[in-house]
Amino acid sequence: MDLALLDTTLADLGQPKFRARQVWSWAARGAAGYDEMTDLPAALRGELAERVPFSTLTVERETRSKDGTLKVLLSTHDNRKIETVLMRYKDGRGSVCLSSQVGCALTCTFCATGRMKFARNLTAGEILDQALYFRRQTDITNVIFMGMGEPMMNLDHVLAASRLLPDLGVTHRRTAISTVGWIPGIDRLTQTDMPIRLALSLHAADEDLRSAIMPVNDRYPLADVLAACERFYSVKKRQVFVEYVMLDGINDQPHHAEELAAVLDPVIYKVNLIPYNPTDSIYDGSARDTIAAFRDVLEARGVRATIRLTRGQDIDAACGQLAVKAAAA
Structure with a gap:
């Protein structure tokens, strides 16, 4: 997640500073997207989904080993x-x-x-x-x-x-x-x-x-x-x-x-x-x-x-x- 973009977007939307901490807290705990962040207003979740990509990386391929190791190929912007x-x-x-x-x-x-x-x-x-x-x-x-x-x-x-x-x-x-x-x-x-x-x-x-x-x-x-x-x-x-x-x-x-x-x-x-x-x-x-x-x-x-x-x-x-x-x- 681009936390600097998150901060500027929330500021542009007139949101209080604690909103960034809320978003990061959800992401750090393993949330899969903005829609899981139930303590954010629904309208704000929609704005963030449009304006701030949830990840800076795109998954291209996963490969799993017989010992459980997982290797992931990722693509940048x-x-x-x-x-x-x-x-x-x-x-x-x-x-x-x-x-x-x-x-x-x-x-x-x-x-x-x-x-x-x-x-x-x-x-x-x-x-x-x-x-x-x-x-x-x-x-x-x-x-x-x-x-x-x-x-x-x-x-x-x-x-x-x-x-x-x-x-x-x-x-x-x-x-x-x-x-x-x-x-x-x-x-x-x-x-x-x-x-x-x-x-x-x-x-x-x-x-x-x-x-x-x-x-x-x-x-x-x-x-x-x-x-x-x-x-x-x-x-x-x-x-x-x-x-x-x-x-x-x-x-x-x-x-x-x-x-x-x-x-x-x-x-x-x-x-x-x-x-x-x-x-x-x-x-x-x-x-x-x-x-x-x-x-x-x-x-x-x-x-x-x-x-x-x-x-x-x-x-x-x-x-x-x-x-x-x-x-x-």
Whole structure:
């Protein structure tokens, strides 16, 4: 929902300011449209339906995984395509992976979005409308900005959307922003008043290998990125999640784990090892026993590590797979 348009429309209609709060409250609780907002006058509901689209996004396609994961293809007002994902867990969590940009400029070699051209940043309303789409279907408890795009390069809109996520039932402590290591954004997040979690997409502790996988490392070397993460921890006192996609024969050997353990302070970092499901990729995913052995090396060096339960692989909704094949159609 375009909340700025809502405000100006209500002002043009001579409505009191509390009307905007009423509309937003209904939307955040999962209302499907203005007609459900029974504490608004019927005539006003009709005016809003004509003048303020209930969502800035149009649903193009839904794809449901056998594990319950739901991926949605959405279209913006200028016909840009984005994807967002809802992952449901047996413990009751409903975790949403939000996109922050159309495409991505940072060209990480394992990431399908990185092979798309960057088009533009998403607005706060477009980011919120991804979460609201799922909120209309179910409760959501967690959000991670790990969809299409680099969130730290669109941080104003990401933070503006994040400020409203608690109204949907997602606290700041259950919101995380994932970054490839965009230091200006990490430093800005450090200074915010919201206790949002930080996740670092790392994937190699060797500078040359990391640059080969993630060209952004040439601009912001890993040593400098880790220093920014440590500044975040010193201010927020919140552990940083390290995301490490396991690529067969590339970054998954015991010496890679030794290198990773050597650069991570176990007080500050926890590692999530992510099985990789290749889709039109130059890489293959590591075997399960290889991932387990990698984890064992980290834990023997005192670094906490878990193997992520990967969801949505059968619908290309797993880590690094959001690419919007329809964008080229």
